[in-house]
Amino acid sequence: MTTRSLTTAVRDALEAAADPAKAEPMAAYMKYRGVFLGVQKPLRVPIIRMMKREFRPADRAQWRAGVEALWKGGYREQRYLAIEYAGLWPEFRTAAEAPLYERLAREGAWWDLVDLVMGVLVSPAMLAEREAMRKHTDRWIEDSDFWLRRLALLSQIKHKHETDEAMLFDYCLRQAGEEEFFIRKAIGWALRDYSWTNPRAVRRLLQENEGRFSALTVREASKRLTA
Numbered sequence: 299m300t301t302r303s304l305t306t307a308v309r310d311a312l313e314a315a316a317d318p319a320k321a322e323p324m325a326a327y328m329k330y331r332g333v334f335l336g337v338q339k340p341l342r343v344p345i346i347r348m349m350k351r352e353f354r355p356a357d358r359a360q361w362r363a364g365v366e367a368l369w370k371g372g373y374r375e376q377r378y379l380a381i382e383y384a385g386l387w388p389e390f391r392t393a394a395e396a397p398l399y400e401r402l403a404r405e406g407a408w409w410d411l412v413d414l415v416m417g418v419l420v421s422p423a424m425l426a427e428r429e430a431m432r433k434h435t436d437r438w439i440e441d442s443d444f445w446l447r448r449l450a451l452l453s454q455i456k457h458k459h460e461t462d463e464a465m466l467f468d469y470c471l472r473q474a475g476e477e478e479f480f481i482r483k484a485i486g487w488a489l490r491d492y493s494w495t496n497p498r499a500v501r502r503l504l505q506e507n508e509g510r511f512s513a514l515t516v517r518e519a520s521k522r523l524t525a
Contacts, residue, residue, distance in 0.1 A: 304353045315341040331408045332374035361390040385418035393430035416452045451484040474510040486518020493522045
């Protein structure tokens with residue numbers, strides 16, 4: 299596999315699937331934080347399969363080069379696919395690559411890319427190597443860049459019974475007074491996700507800290523809680 303062949307194949311596939319009529323609405327939905335070809339998620343799935351089938355990296359260096367090359371593409375969909383490509387091979391998608399995940403989040407700096415980095419890269423790496431990943435998320439939760447704090451807050455999404463409850467609640471409480479919308483929303487999302495597993499613990503946290511969390515956070519966190 300060569301980096302150029304990967305990027306060329308992906309670009310060709312995206313252009314073949316592009317719908318100019320959808321490009322403008324997609325860009326508007328993301329507040330014009332990128333240039334879109336108009337390839338929605340369902341049409342990107344076959345491209346992800348093609349990458350997995352035809353462009354397996356020989357080693358970590360080639361894997362990283364592929365991610366970097368796709369990320370540097372001129373279209374938003376190429377950045378989506380850079381993240382998806384990174385997540386295709388668990389042997390490379392490890393805690394050792396946390397600096398890469400951090401950079402993608404800093405450069406992406408909007409919820410679509412940051413949350414994809416979380417779901418495809420950070421959350422799986424945290425589940426597989428909790429101690430190693432926590433060295434990074436413990437730093438992210440205090441970072442001046444709120445996108446990294448969001449990444450830390452959401453780093454255990456879908457971990458269910460393997461969630462480190464103390465860590466989750468600690469992160470949420472540390473950010474409870476934050477005024478940034480995307481942090482308040484993330485706290486609520488993280489707690490709502492965990493409420494599927496332990497609703498009593500989430501309810502207790504909210505009750506014992508009444509007034510500390512924003513109304514948005516409480517509303518989001520309480521969606522799955524029964525009376």
